[in-house]
Amino acid sequence: MKKNIVYSVFIIVLVGFSCQNLNKVSKPENLIAEDKMIEILTDIAFVKAAKGSYKKVFDIEKINPEAYILEKHGIDSLVFADNNNWYTSQLDKYEEIFTKVKSNLEVSKVKFEKLKKEEDSLKKIEDSIKRAKNNLKDDKILPEDLDELESIRKELIDVEKENAVKKRSSSNSLSGKKKQ
Template sequence: MKKILGICLFILLQSCDSELHGLEKPENLIPKDQMITLMTDMLILEGHIQTTYSTVNRYYKVMTASGRDYLKSKHITEKQYEDSFMYYTSMHEEYKLMLDKVMENLQKESIELQKKT
């Protein structure tokens, strides 16, 4: 869970880049609720891969392929995800609220997993 929080903090800090202000809304923008779900699932996927593979090289390759496959299963292109991600990160307050929702989703998932064990 600490790793996931660290990743979220890193993403939040990256979004504070002044060059990102004022990005235009992409035509292929993923709706906010769907983007929150995608971000939650991608962090869960990354957490699983990170604990499974110890070397960075292998981790990177598996995460890239798995992330690509996950997006494809949701009928979303990598470009659409990246464009949407960049757009949302340029809107600092809204993005912070999105991250709060992602963290809430992760906490719910954690509670559900604990109940099953």
């Protein structure tokens, strides 16, 4: 008999908990637009990566990167937390947001790698010019120096052509935007 009572109480409690209404996160009063949320989360990802690489600098300078990002976007930390909670409760939207954040990070990575490659190329040219100047100061112009100077000249011409193409394509895209 006691077993039946215990089982009955257990079942009643179990049914009571299963019927319980889960609190849904309500939409915040100051809802941050999806695009703005993407920008904020992208910036936060960049800052967290920087903080991982330059932790000492952040500690020495007493920089709070998350607070900086929120201040940059004019958002209070409480507003951000409320919005983040709401977006996380909207799983489909949050997944879309993070897909866009990931895409932004990938685009930035490609841009960074391209700039790094150009920077390395320019550094190589500068080093070659410096070596050539040093050889000229020593009045020792060797045939390989002439070859090196010729290759530098060709590289500079290629860089100038590339910059001209970039300028043309960016001015074309700007004029296309003005027409719209």
